[in-house]
Amino acid sequence: MDPLLDIQNLSLVFDTFDGTYHAIDDVSLSLKPGEALGLVGETGCGKSVLTRAAFGLVPSPPARITQGSVKLDGMELLGLSDRALRQVRGRQVAMIFQDPMTYLNPVFKVGTQLVDAIRAQHGGAIDRKAAREIALDMLEKVHLPNPLRQFESYPHELSGGMRQRILIAMALAARPKLLIADEPTTALDVTIQAQILDLMAELVDDMNLSMIMISHDLGVVAQVCSRVAVMYAGKIVEDAPIRDIFDSPLHPYTQGLLGALPHPFRPADDLESIPGNLPDLLDPPPGCRFAGRCTYRRPECTVPISLENVEPGHSVACVLRPGEAATTDSATKDLNHA
Amino acid sequence: MLKLIAKRMGLMVVMLLGLAVITFTVANIAPGDPARLAAGPDANQEMVEQIRVERGFDRPLPVRFVLYIEQLLNGDFGTSVYTGRPVAKDIAQFLPATVELVLFSISIAILLGVPLGVIAAVRQNRPIDHAIRLLSVSGVALPMFWLGLMLQWYLALNLDLFPLGGRLGIFSDVPEPITGMISLDAVLRGQFAVVGEALWHMILPATALSLPALAAIIRVNRAEMLEVLGRDYVTNARAQGIGPWRIIAVYSLKNAILPTLAMIGLRFGWMLGGTVLVEGVFDFPGLGLYAAKAAISSDFEPIMAVTLTLGAAFMLINLVIDLLYAVLDPRVRNQI
DSSP: OOOOOOEEEEEEEEEEEEEEEEEEEEEEEEEEEEEEEEEETTSSHHHHHHHHHTTOOOTTEEEEEEEEEETTEEEEEETTTTOOOOOOOIIIIEESSTTTTTOOOTTSSSHHHHHEEEEEEEEOOHHHHHHHHHHHHHHTOOOOOOOOHHOOOOOOGSOHHHHHHHHHHHHHHHHHHHHHHTTTTTSHHHHHHHHHHHHHHHHHTTTEEEEEESOHHHHHHHHOOEEEEEEEEEEEEEEEEEHHHOOOOOOHHHHHHTSSSOTTTTTGGGOOOOOSSOTTTSOHHHHHHTGGOOOHHHHHGGSSSOEEEEEETEEEEESOTTTSSSSSHHHHHHHOOO | HHHHHHHHHHHHHHHHHHHHHHHHHHHSSSSOOHHHHOOOOOOOOOHHHHHHHTTTTTTTTTHHOOOOOOOOTTTTOOOTTTTTTHHHHHHHHHHHHHHHHHHHHHHHHHHHHHHHHHHHHHHSSHHHHHHHHHHHHHHSSSOOHHHHHIIIIIIIIIIISOSSSSSSOSSSSOOOSSSOOOHHHHHOOOOOOHHHHHHHHHHHHHHHHHHHHHHHHHHHHHHHHHHHHHSSSHHHHHTTTTTTHHHHIIIHHHHHHHHHHHHHHHHHHHHHHHHHHHHHHTOSHHHHHHHHHHTTTTOHHHHHHHHHHHHHHHHHHHHHHHHHHHHHOOOHHHOO
């Protein structure tokens, strides 16, 4: 099957006063129709920038795409006019974001914002009344208790969970093909987080959506995604089915992430942290960007490395091969002693 | 809402009383003998002393203050030594001219300042932004009276493009007063040629008066727009495919205009004060010119009355601004 979204060799830099910041470096990622992919990595690794840049949402300047291609359903998106990109964004690709408290405009009614967004998604082809119908229908779909009332509310009158439901309703009103969920539950408390994840899983299923879920939490990703791509310092270091990521992670960074995952039956002081910091992306190392923090560092780690398929559906950008590294547990132990 | 208005009105009375104390004190410790001024240059010492006792100038300051407030509460603003007329009458005559000039000036400042601020923010660090910055820096740096004099000298005197001063040409048909604002009266009376002439007379003084406010409004609105354009809800609106025009002019501006509104309120006060200088330069017969003449001749009661009038006007404007805040921002609305 042809991929729905196909990102090939995408690189993006930010021109800053201090120099060129290499935020995304030679990233390839593709998504099949109906697939739910988790994009995982620590803060600042470029996961949000990657998905925003693909749809023209990163202001340029200072950002600059230096190479690559982004195809949605076979159509090249890079180089499209702003007007054409707006059509793509509203209608085919929907986005929901991290903090529902700040992604709704505080001085307009929820209803006004929904109607405006829905009309924009339809390229202005429907009137306010029809858009209102769609909006109320969507508010019902996201299980808001009293759609008419929420429609007439201002954002500050609603809770975080309700606002996130509204943002989901807004994003999905156009019945898009692809949903980009950028840490949709990070700002919510745990019970609400579970409800929103359930709702998203339900809608993805119902509307036959493909989804990229950005998160720094592998636990959240495991609930909704079938595949995971792990990003580190602007590069994808591992891309595998969710089972493989948990059972046989290959990249030392992925192993580190798993070791840092809190577990209900493990005391908190057992949590492993990965020593060291992100490399300086103003002057990134030529080879593996994780090498500076890696326990298994070898001389060949300074040579540029790209993702390689090691097992069906499982790619990794590391000189280590399956079996060469220790398993998760001992690996994290090693990291701990390093 | 009504509760807020009532509360603010009550507060205004207190603030006006404070303003009265300050102005009263300053006016009375300023050098000059009010009795001698009132008596006139030809009066002998005996007459001066007589007037001193008659007008109560011999009493202690606090007593005189209480008496003055009592007089005000009876609706009596006193008499101007300079014009020889009741101060209330003078103010009724001169206030509309100043209100007209200030409203005209602030309109210019808002109608130009807000869009220029938006353009500067949207085109940040491009040539147009630098050009607008040049304008706003000049507005802050150039003193009003100097700018007024230069405009008058160059555009009115040398190039003869504008009248030198006044509210209307001497041969014009002054409309029968309704509001006392000539341009508005002329509209109401249907004398449209006079409307144009009245506005024409106001252009230079209004330019001088509005430039500092224009500069301030541009700077605040640019900074606010820059901040708002980086906010998450703007990203979300863009992600929904909403067009740039609607995002800038509606979604962002309605947020950015709130702090700008506060600045407009402050600038109103500056403008009211600025009329003293600008009306003097352009011989514009308003309250500012009246106040300046009263101050020069130590004419105590007009100074008090003008200060209190302008003070009350400033406070009213700020009340209106606060109410506008509530209209524009639902979060403020819920608090009041």
